[in-house]
Each structure stands twice: as structure tokens, then as C-alpha cells.
Amino acid sequence: MTVEGGPHTGMRARLRGPVLRVWAKHDRDSDGWLPLWRHMEDSAAVAGRLWDEWLPLSVRRLVAAELPDSADDARRLAVWLAGVHDIGKATPAFACQVESLAEAMQADGLDMRSQRSMGADRKLAPHGLAGQVLLGEWLENQHGWAVSQAGQFTVAVGGHHGVPPEHGQITALDRHPQLLRTPGRSEVLWQRVQQELLEACAAEFGVQDRLGTWRSVKLPQPVQVVLTALVIVSDWIASNPDLFPYFPQDASRSSEDRITAAWRGLNLPGAWRAAEPPADLQELFASRFALPPGARVRPVQTAAVELARTMEEPGLLVIEAPMGEGKTEAALGAAEVFAARSGAGGVFFALPTMATGNAMFPRLLNWLERLPAHDGARHSVLLAHSKSALNDDFTDLMERGPVKALDLDAADGSQEMRPSRSGRAASAELVAHSWLRGRKKAMLSSFVAGTIDQLLFAGLKSRHLTLRHLAIAGKVVVIDEAHAYDTYMSSYLDRVLSWLGAYRVPVVVLSATLPATRRRELVEAYAGRRKGDSYDFGTVSQAGDYPLLTAVSPGGTPVLRRPPASGRGVDVEIERIHDDLDLLADRLEDALEDGGCVLVVRNTVRRVLDAAKVLRKRFGDAHVTVAHSCFIDVDRAAKDASLLRRFGPPEKAEGRPARHVVVASQVAEQSLDVDFDLLVTDLCPADLLLQRMGRLHRHLRGGEKQTERPERLRAARCLVSGVDWAVGVPEPVRGSVAVYGAYALLRSAAALLPHLDGGPRRPVRLPADISPLVQHAYAEDSPVPTGWEQNVEAARARYDEYRADQAERAATFRLGAVARPGRPLFGWVTAGVGDADDTSRGKAQVRDSxxxxxxxxxxxxxxxxxxxxxxxxxxxxxxxxxxxxxxxxxxxxxxxxxxxxxxxxxxxxxxxxxxxxxxxxxxxxxxxxxxxxxxxxxxxxxxxxxxxxxxxxxxxxxxxxxxxxxxxxxxxxxxx
Known part of the structure; x- marks a missing residue:
């Protein structure tokens, strides 16, 4: 058991005697081992490199803001906590696990019972909890800290295996002191060894003279979270024997040589360092998004970037604008400004589904490839959903330049090497780094496109939640299709937004159809509104303008901007049609006499297939396409690609059919830039109905008069089905009620009534009518037609009961609110779900499904x-x-x-x-x-x-x- 190799520098020079025999790591196959002092030194060195070269500036500022000596104190604290994180291994409860190493320690006087004789009691002292207790004792006894003050620092040690300890666990260990030090003749020696290690860490990592000053600090919980996460990442890297070999093979290497070789082998991409983008917005958008010749930046895009630049501090920016206004580009432009101002080191783009995530990923890559790069800059990139390994754009990145580094938390398996299928030119700057794979680490990548679940998991009590928080704390977060989330998901989203506000993370929220009450909830959640605030957030919910931008800094006052739309509008004639498939076929046959492309949207897969069967008999199999969620992945992707290829924008589409009917479920509702001549849709909530209308006459075909469309389809028309319109109060079909509930459908029908045929009516004017229709449908005090009152009230009672049930069930595993500064994270994820992952079971935890x-x-x-x-x-x-x-x-x-x-x-x-x-x-x-x-x-x-x-x-x-x-x-x- 070699302990004396190598020059006596660093921590080794400060230690003598039995402390050198205390072990931290052991390989049963090779019988190699690692002394505890060496692992502490390794972990601290990794933390220093992570702090200097990997951690986003925004996170470093968050920690530094709470400490007397700012950035210097923050780095010292992070390095010291990483160094002392495994002090709990200097205990009998841990050391007894490897007989040969325990015997060597006993030979130096550190007595301990065998693992078997300790029995079940040993489980009361996991080394993380033991370390928290030992560090707390040392701070209290040697440096005069109060128990309550020590906890906010020591919890980073106690929680470094993914779950901060609970008060009951701490109390239970207090009743078993023999697990920390063997009673009798060696008890004093155990205590001396523990103190030697802690004092050596304090001296080596430069905190000896700072501990007295830090006694008065009250660390906010977000700071405790990111420090704990940094300790975890440092420990995982330092625990990799490929990077940090065990003794005796590596006993003679100096500490500096060891970390230098390991860091070079890890080759971890650094955080993005965003520069302030060009002031000229036309230049900015042309360089980032390859605008076609003659295209101008749209008013919404201009307003979003300018507002991001003028906010008092980067914060929440809600962009409500029509479909096709370039909200994605506006969000990325604002994100670049926010990142430059806040020091954020990346972007997370959260989308409703895997399909929308797949569609966004190449757009994100295209944007990244056009960003100005520092010399040698490398960015880690991730597609975050359970089937990302099947995405060609992502697997191409994974196959570039593999890095030798062990994945400690997941056995993902290596990807077979194969040629690029995506057709994307290789970029040396974008990598899917091998160490940043696996369920717990992947989100630490700098640039991520993924499903909203990945963001909602940050509000779910689960193991290693601190890593998810570190992942989002250093990014700009973009949330697309914000209207698409129900009460259950919104409960999680609001809690996550409150933590993002506490981290001072810039957030951009996108929606074409956001109810005003939901806008207010988002703003209040992020801004951290408290009772007694002077600002009346009702102003946010009363704004009826459209497009509308709403901005608020953490703890600040909201600011509203009202840019004009891009100028083009569409008048859509709304007509009810009875829910009869033969009648539908007759109507379409007449409408398509001269050709045309029709989108028929049904609310259930069963209704899609039933309609397709009838329409195929009328128009032929070749002229009817079906699209819904129950296709195998490869077919679903091919369907989306085919729809975009045939029905996409005029400048991109090819082979648009002369006459065709697409029968689809909600998959055609969002994130597909497709354009049809006629729309037939089942009645659905008003915001979703408007999303469907966004696929109708979406682009100009033949100028303002749409001369390239069939003559009888040059006026945009939407037929609303799935309802018995013949009765006094409309009765939606059972399948639609099962999906959306009767209340939302009736409120949607009521909002549409002035536009429906059968009386005085006017077309729906897009985008002018988007906000009024949505607000009318969702405002609690909106009137309902005479004679509908009883039906609507009964439906509302069921709806309110359902929402209350959703909120109650969501609260079961939802993370608590941000507590007052100085309160330790003890019990932070108590009664949680265990591990959270991107499986159907994991998603069911944050979706009401x-x-x-x-x-x-x-x-x-x-x-x-x-x-x-x-x-x-x-x-x-x-x-x-x-x-x-x-x-x-x-x-x-x-x-x-x-x-x-x-x-x-x-x-x-x-x-x-x-x-x-x-x-x-x-x-x-x-x-x-x-x-x-x-x-x-x-x-x-x-x-x-x-x-x-x-x-x-x-x-x-x-x-x-x-x-x-x-x-x-x-x-x-x-x-x-």
C-alpha cells in the first residue's frame, strides 16, 4: 500500500502519519487505490478548472454577489467545498468496506469494527452525510460558526450524491457517534485525522483566513444549489480513473502534472462567451439567419431585440405575435443580447414535442454556425429527448472526435461509426461531447434543443436535481408554444420560472395565442411577486394589444411594447358544417372542382382514420394523406418531411399537388410551416383553432390576390365540424370532449359565434382578431349567448373541479418555492420521485398523462x-x-x-x-x-x-x- 511516492507538494506536504493511509477509491480488479488526500486535491483542482474555463460567467456572478470578496471569494469557496466533499470517507463507517485497506489503517492506530459487525447501523452514515456533520463540527468548534450558519455551506458536502440530507437523517446520525469515530483509544486519533484533512484543505485552498468573514454570509438557496452541483461535477470528473489513475501506478506524478493531463484528456468545451451583437438589426438578422434578398427585419423582431437591450437587467421577455412573424428568430436575437449582458453560457430551446424538437435542432445549429467565434472556441450541443440518438443531425455531431472519458452515471453504449447522413457540413466548433451524455449530465451542454419536459424536470423533486438547476442557471431559456401547456404542466412551469427568476436567468416565452390571465401568471411567477408589492400586475393581464411584448426583470416592474404586425393579414370566412362524412366529401368535391389543397384536422386518431376512409373512396388513395401521432418514428418523420416538401413555403416547396386532401390530428397544429387553400377543423379551444387557421393561406401564392390558388379557393375559408350545430346549444362530439373538455369547447364556440354563418357575421381577421378571440374565450367574465348559461355553468363546474385536481396532484412532487437566504437545502427533495428521466414514465410525472x-x-x-x-x-x-x-x-x-x-x-x-x-x-x-x-x-x-x-x-x-x-x-x- 504505497503512500509516499512523488514530491511532497500540495496537500501531501501538509500531512503526516496515519492520515496518509485513509483511502477514498478502490478498484477490486486491479487492487489499485486512491488516498483520500489525493482525491480531495484532484476534486479541488477540477473545480478550479471548471470555474475558470467551463462555468458560465452568469453563474460565477450569482455566487460572487453573495460573498464579501466577490469573485475571489466565490472561486475559493467552490474549490474548497469540492476539496472537502469526501471528508466523510475518513470514518470507520466508510473505511471498513475494503478489508485490506482497513487493515492498513488499523495498523496505524485507526481502529474500526468490520463491515459485518457494524450491520445495518452503517447505513445511517453515508459518507456524504457523515462529511456534512464532520465539516459542520469543525466549523463550529474551530471557527466559531453557529449550527444554523454552517448548514448552508456544509449541505454541498451532504448533498453531493444527489439528495441533500433530511433533518431526520442528521438527527439519527447524531445518535450514533461511533460511526464517525471508533470509541476508545483511537477516538482521538480519528478526530485528529479528520481535523488534519480539513485544516490542510483550508490552508491549501486559501480559505483559512476567510472562514471568519464568511460566518456572517447568508447564502441564497440558488447559490447553495449551484455550489452543490459544481461539487458533484468535480467529484465525477475526479473519480474517473481514465483521467485520474489510481495508486500505485500514478503515485509519483505531481499534482500539477496530474490535473494538466486529466484536463487535456477530458477536453471539455468551454461556455459560450457571447459578444454584444451588431447594433444594426438588419445586419444582425441577415448574418444570423440568411435572410432572402430584399427581406426586411419584421417589427416584432426589431422590438424584441431593442427591448432586450433596454431592459434594466436581462429577465423575462414574452413575445405574443402571429404565426409566421419570425418569433423563433426574434427569440434567438434577444437571446444573443441577453447572453452578452448577463454572461449566460448557452441557450436551451424548450418545445412541446419530440417532433418540434427535431425540427428546431437544425435551425439551432444553423444559428450557431453563424455566430462569431473566438479563436479555437468549441461549443457542446445537445438534442434533448429520449430518441435523440436516432436524429441524424445529432448523431453526426456525436461521431466527431470522440473523447476518452468515462460516463459515470449511464451506460448509454457507444455509437457505431458511420458516415454523415444529415448532409450538414462538419463544424469543428460544435460537438456532442462524450462526457456530456447520460441522463444526469446531458443538459449541462451549452446549447440544447429539447422537449419542455427537460425544463419541467427542474421543478420535480428528484435525485441530482441540482445538476438540472446548474444546467439551466447558466443559459438563456426559450419556451416555445407557451399556450400549449395545461394546468398540471403550468403548475410545474410556474415553479421553474420562479427559480429561474431567482437565478436571474434570462427567459424568452413565445406564443401566438396566449390568454391574458396566463401572461400575468408567467410574469408574476418569474418576477417573484410578493404581497405588498406596489406594482399592480393586473395591467399585464388587461393589455389587449396584439402583437404584444411584455418584459420584466427579476423583482422588477413589467414593461409593455406594442409593435405592429408585419403588414400582411388574412380574412378567414368561418362556416359551420354538420358532422357528416358524406356531406364533408360532397363539400370538398365541390370546393376542389378546379383543384386545391385541403387540410382536415380531427381531434382524435379514430376520427382521422374514419374521415380518411370516406375521402379516399371519393378522391382516390393517391389524393389523400393521413398524418397523426400513431405512426412509427421513422414514418412520422417521413410524413412531416413530405408535408413540408409538398405544402411548405413557395420558395422551398416542390411538387405541390394540383388536388389533395391531408387528414391530420393535432400534429398539424404547430411548428409545421405548411400552407393550404382550405381548412376543415373539428371545434377545439380558440387558441388552438387559431393555430390551425395559421396553416390556411399562410403564404402569398400569386401576390396579394393569391392568383396561383384555384379561383374558388382564393378567399380563405375555414369549415368547423365535430359539433351538432342543429341543437340550441352546440354539442361537440364525444371524442373532442374527452380531449379538451366541454367548457373550453363551448367557450370557443361562443367566441366564434359572431363570425359563424347563419346570421350577421364578419370574417376572422388574422392577425387582428387573434388576441380578442383568445381573451374572449378565456376571460372568466366573458358573456355567453342567451340560452347557453346552464350548459356553460355545468361545464365550468366540471372544468374547475378538474383543474383543482390537476393542481393538487401536481403539487405532490413539485419542488418548493425559493426559501429565504441562509436556509439550508436540507430536505430539499424529500418525498420526491427518485430519478427523473426522459421515458414515458418520467414524462408522466410532469405531464398530466x-x-x-x-x-x-x-x-x-x-x-x-x-x-x-x-x-x-x-x-x-x-x-x-x-x-x-x-x-x-x-x-x-x-x-x-x-x-x-x-x-x-x-x-x-x-x-x-x-x-x-x-x-x-x-x-x-x-x-x-x-x-x-x-x-x-x-x-x-x-x-x-x-x-x-x-x-x-x-x-x-x-x-x-x-x-x-x-x-x-x-x-x-x-x-x-
Whole structure:
């Protein structure tokens, strides 16, 4: 057990005797080990490098603002906490775990009972908690700190394994002092060893003379969080034996050589250092977004960037503007300004779904590639959702320049090397770094596009929550489609916004159709409004202008701006149509006599398929396309790409059909830049109905008079179905009520009534009528038509009960509010959910949805062999993907396994009910293939496999499942 190697510098020079035998790490295979003093020194050195070269300036400023000597104190504190984080390993409860190392310590007088004789009591002293107690004792006894004062610093030690201790755990350990020091003759020696290590850390890391000054500091909880997270990251890097080898192999290397080699091997990209963008907004947008010749920056974009520049301090910016106004570009322009002013080191773009995340990711990359770069600058990039490894843009980045670094928290498996499929030119500046992978670390990447769940997880009590907070604390956060989140999700979002305000994180919120009451809730959550505030936030909710920008700094007063729209408007004639498919087919046949492209949006997949069946009989299979959520991933992506290719903007689309009908569910509602001549839609909430209208005459085709559209479709028209309009009070179909609730549908119908046919009416003018319609539909005091009162009140009572239930259930695992400065994080995630991840179960924790079953769809041939599904087209490199063999007795080839994984499918709600889900899982597990469960089969290991027969059918849990490339999954009762 070598301890004396190497020059006596650093911590080693300050230590003598038994303390050198205390161990921190052990490798059972090689019998290598690492002394505790060395790991403390390694961790502190990593923290120093992270602070200087990786941590965003905004986070460093957050910590520095709370300390007497500002930035110098902040760095010293971070390094010192990382250095002392494992002091709890200098205890009998930890040291007894490796017999040979324990015996060496005993030979130097550090007596301890064996691990077996300690029994269950040992679990009362996990080394993080033990370290917190020891550090607290030392601060109290040696430096005169009060118990309440020490906790806000020592919690970074106690919580460095992901969960800050609870008060009960601290009390329980206090009743078992023998776990910290063996009673008897060696008790004093144990105490001396612990003090030697703590005193050596204080001297080595420069805090000896600062501890007296820090006694009066009250650390806000956000500062405690980021310090704890920094300790965790430092520990994980310093615990990597590839970077920091164990003794005896590395016993002779100096401390400086050791950290220099490790840091070079890690090669971690630094934080973004944003420069103030050009003052000329035309120059800014042209350089960042490749504006077409003659295009001008739009008023909303100009107002957003100018407001970001003039705010007292970067804060919350809410952009409400019509579809097609360039809100995404406005958000990125404002983000660049915010980052330059605040020191943020990256951007997180949060979107409603994986599909919208995939669509945003290349746009984010394009923007990044046009940002001015410092010499040698490298940026870490992430696509944050559960199927990001199937995205070509992201996997191309993962395959560039692999870095040797161990992933400590997840066995993701290595990506097979393959040529680029995305067609994106290689950029040396953008990397998906190997260390920044895995469920707990990935969000630490500088630039992230992902689902809103990743942001909402920051409001969920879960393990390693501090890392999620560190990840967002150093970024500008952009939240798209803010209107799309219900009460349950909004409860989490508001709590996250309150923490973002406390971190002083700049946030940009985007929406085309935001109810005024929701606008006020967002602003209040972020600004941290308290009782007695002088500003009346009612002004925010009373503003009816549109477009509208609302800005507020943390703790500040909101500012409103009212830029004009870009100038182009669309008048949409609204007409009700009875919910009869033959009548719909007749109407469309008449409308499309001279050609045209129609979008029919239905509120349920069942209604999509029923409508498509009738319309295909009338127009032919080739002239009707189906799009909904129940397609396998690869088909869903192909559907989106095909819709954009055929129905996208005139300058980008190709092959627009002369006559075509697209029947879609809500997937056509958002984030698809598609343009149709006629819209038919089921009645839905007013804001979503307006989103659907945004796909109608979205672009000019043949100038202002739309001369390139068929003559009878040059006036924009929307037919509203899914309702029995013949009765006194409209009755939405049952499927729509199940999705949206009767109250929202009735309020939407009431708002639309002045625009519907059957009486005096006028068209809906977009964008002028967007805000009035949404506010009318959502304002609690809006009048309802005569005779509707009883129905609306009954529906509202059910709605209020449902919302109250959502809020109550969301509160179960929701993170608490930011507490007063100085209050330690003890019990911060008590009664939490454990680990939070991007699986269907994890998403169900922050969305009010049942856990859904996800399967990988393959085909089972008559001889029992398995293959990939037969309709897949070759990839961009010409490789065959259809009918690839999936042998049951061995790991499939990397290409076959990845192709199969790309055929993931989320089963519909029928399979989310407990009894049906249990039965389905049981039946699916009958096709359990042990050969696929090994590490080399990371694409398929642990997946549920749904095998279709040659007719693309199967039976599951009493249902018949039929799948086709054109229609997706159709589910019927087995008896139907």
C-alpha cells in the first residue's frame, strides 16, 4: 500500500502519519487505490478548472454577489467545498468496506469494527452525510460558526450524491457517534485525522483566513444549489480513473502534472462567451439567419431585440405575435443580447414535442454556425429527448472526435461509426461531447434543443436535481408554444420560472395565442411577486394589444411594447358544417372542382382514420394523406418531411399537388410551416383553432390576390365540424370532449359565434382578431349567448373541479418555492420521485398523462424469423433498411438494430389503463430475446418488441392492431 511516492507538494506536504493511509477509491480488479488526500486535491483542482474555463460567467456572478470578496471569494469557496466533499470517507463507517485497506489503517492506530459487525447501523452514515456533520463540527468548534450558519455551506458536502440530507437523517446520525469515530483509544486519533484533512484543505485552498468573514454570509438557496452541483461535477470528473489513475501506478506524478493531463484528456468545451451583437438589426438578422434578398427585419423582431437591450437587467421577455412573424428568430436575437449582458453560457430551446424538437435542432445549429467565434472556441450541443440518438443531425455531431472519458452515471453504449447522413457540413466548433451524455449530465451542454419536459424536470423533486438547476442557471431559456401547456404542466412551469427568476436567468416565452390571465401568471411567477408589492400586475393581464411584448426583470416592474404586425393579414370566412362524412366529401368535391389543397384536422386518431376512409373512396388513395401521432418514428418523420416538401413555403416547396386532401390530428397544429387553400377543423379551444387557421393561406401564392390558388379557393375559408350545430346549444362530439373538455369547447364556440354563418357575421381577421378571440374565450367574465348559461355553468363546474385536481396532484412532487437566504437545502427533495428521466414514465410525472407503452415494431415472417419492417426506403447512403435480419440468437448488426429502434411506436391510450397495460406487457414479454439484452445491443436491450405478421397485424391484450405505412396504427376490439 504505497503512500509516499512523488514530491511532497500540495496537500501531501501538509500531512503526516496515519492520515496518509485513509483511502477514498478502490478498484477490486486491479487492487489499485486512491488516498483520500489525493482525491480531495484532484476534486479541488477540477473545480478550479471548471470555474475558470467551463462555468458560465452568469453563474460565477450569482455566487460572487453573495460573498464579501466577490469573485475571489466565490472561486475559493467552490474549490474548497469540492476539496472537502469526501471528508466523510475518513470514518470507520466508510473505511471498513475494503478489508485490506482497513487493515492498513488499523495498523496505524485507526481502529474500526468490520463491515459485518457494524450491520445495518452503517447505513445511517453515508459518507456524504457523515462529511456534512464532520465539516459542520469543525466549523463550529474551530471557527466559531453557529449550527444554523454552517448548514448552508456544509449541505454541498451532504448533498453531493444527489439528495441533500433530511433533518431526520442528521438527527439519527447524531445518535450514533461511533460511526464517525471508533470509541476508545483511537477516538482521538480519528478526530485528529479528520481535523488534519480539513485544516490542510483550508490552508491549501486559501480559505483559512476567510472562514471568519464568511460566518456572517447568508447564502441564497440558488447559490447553495449551484455550489452543490459544481461539487458533484468535480467529484465525477475526479473519480474517473481514465483521467485520474489510481495508486500505485500514478503515485509519483505531481499534482500539477496530474490535473494538466486529466484536463487535456477530458477536453471539455468551454461556455459560450457571447459578444454584444451588431447594433444594426438588419445586419444582425441577415448574418444570423440568411435572410432572402430584399427581406426586411419584421417589427416584432426589431422590438424584441431593442427591448432586450433596454431592459434594466436581462429577465423575462414574452413575445405574443402571429404565426409566421419570425418569433423563433426574434427569440434567438434577444437571446444573443441577453447572453452578452448577463454572461449566460448557452441557450436551451424548450418545445412541446419530440417532433418540434427535431425540427428546431437544425435551425439551432444553423444559428450557431453563424455566430462569431473566438479563436479555437468549441461549443457542446445537445438534442434533448429520449430518441435523440436516432436524429441524424445529432448523431453526426456525436461521431466527431470522440473523447476518452468515462460516463459515470449511464451506460448509454457507444455509437457505431458511420458516415454523415444529415448532409450538414462538419463544424469543428460544435460537438456532442462524450462526457456530456447520460441522463444526469446531458443538459449541462451549452446549447440544447429539447422537449419542455427537460425544463419541467427542474421543478420535480428528484435525485441530482441540482445538476438540472446548474444546467439551466447558466443559459438563456426559450419556451416555445407557451399556450400549449395545461394546468398540471403550468403548475410545474410556474415553479421553474420562479427559480429561474431567482437565478436571474434570462427567459424568452413565445406564443401566438396566449390568454391574458396566463401572461400575468408567467410574469408574476418569474418576477417573484410578493404581497405588498406596489406594482399592480393586473395591467399585464388587461393589455389587449396584439402583437404584444411584455418584459420584466427579476423583482422588477413589467414593461409593455406594442409593435405592429408585419403588414400582411388574412380574412378567414368561418362556416359551420354538420358532422357528416358524406356531406364533408360532397363539400370538398365541390370546393376542389378546379383543384386545391385541403387540410382536415380531427381531434382524435379514430376520427382521422374514419374521415380518411370516406375521402379516399371519393378522391382516390393517391389524393389523400393521413398524418397523426400513431405512426412509427421513422414514418412520422417521413410524413412531416413530405408535408413540408409538398405544402411548405413557395420558395422551398416542390411538387405541390394540383388536388389533395391531408387528414391530420393535432400534429398539424404547430411548428409545421405548411400552407393550404382550405381548412376543415373539428371545434377545439380558440387558441388552438387559431393555430390551425395559421396553416390556411399562410403564404402569398400569386401576390396579394393569391392568383396561383384555384379561383374558388382564393378567399380563405375555414369549415368547423365535430359539433351538432342543429341543437340550441352546440354539442361537440364525444371524442373532442374527452380531449379538451366541454367548457373550453363551448367557450370557443361562443367566441366564434359572431363570425359563424347563419346570421350577421364578419370574417376572422388574422392577425387582428387573434388576441380578442383568445381573451374572449378565456376571460372568466366573458358573456355567453342567451340560452347557453346552464350548459356553460355545468361545464365550468366540471372544468374547475378538474383543474383543482390537476393542481393538487401536481403539487405532490413539485419542488418548493425559493426559501429565504441562509436556509439550508436540507430536505430539499424529500418525498420526491427518485430519478427523473426522459421515458414515458418520467414524462408522466410532469405531464398530466398516463404512462404509455412504447414498443419497437418489427415483422415476423411465416418461418418465425424477425426482420425490420418491409416498407422502409434506403437511407441517404443507399443502404437497404427494409427486411434486415434480426436474429433471435445473437445481437443484430448495428445497422439492423438501429433501423429497428427507429421504428418505435407509442401505443394509444387504450393501453395506458392498468389492467390492459399489465396484460399487454405480459404478452409482449413473451417475445423476450436474451441475446438482445447485452451491452453490445444498446439499441434494442430492454425494449418491448411488437411483432406484426405478414399482413402487418397482431393481437394484443384483447385488441387487434393493424399497421400500414399510409394510415399508421389502427386499434379495434378483437371482436370488432
Amino acid at each position: 398516463r404512462e404509455s407503452l412504447e414498443v419497437v415494431v418489427v415483422q415476423k415472417k411465416p418461418d418465425g424469423t424477425l426482420t425490420t419492417v418491409p416498407w422502409l426506403v434506403p437511407d441517404s447512403w443507399g443502404r437497404t433498411l427494409a427486411d434486415l435480419a434480426l436474429p433471435a440468437d445473437q445481437v443484430p448488426t448495428a445497422l439492423a438494430a438501429r433501423t429497428a429502434a427507429s421504428c418505435g411506436l407509442r401505443l394509444p391510450i387504450q393501453f395506458s389503463y392498468a389492467e390492459t397495460m399489465d396484460r399487454a406487457i405480459s404478452e409482449l414479454e413473451e417475445l423476450h430475446l436474451p441475446a438482445w439484452q447485452v451491452k453490445d445491443s444498446h439499441w434494442l436491450a430492454g425494449q418491448l418488441i411488437l411483432a406484426l405478421d405478414e399482413d402487418c397485424q397482431t393481437q394484443l391484450a384483447g385488441f387487434t392492431l393493424r399497421y400500414s405505412k399510409s394510415d399508421g396504427l389502427e386499434v379495434t376490439r378483437a371482436t370488432e
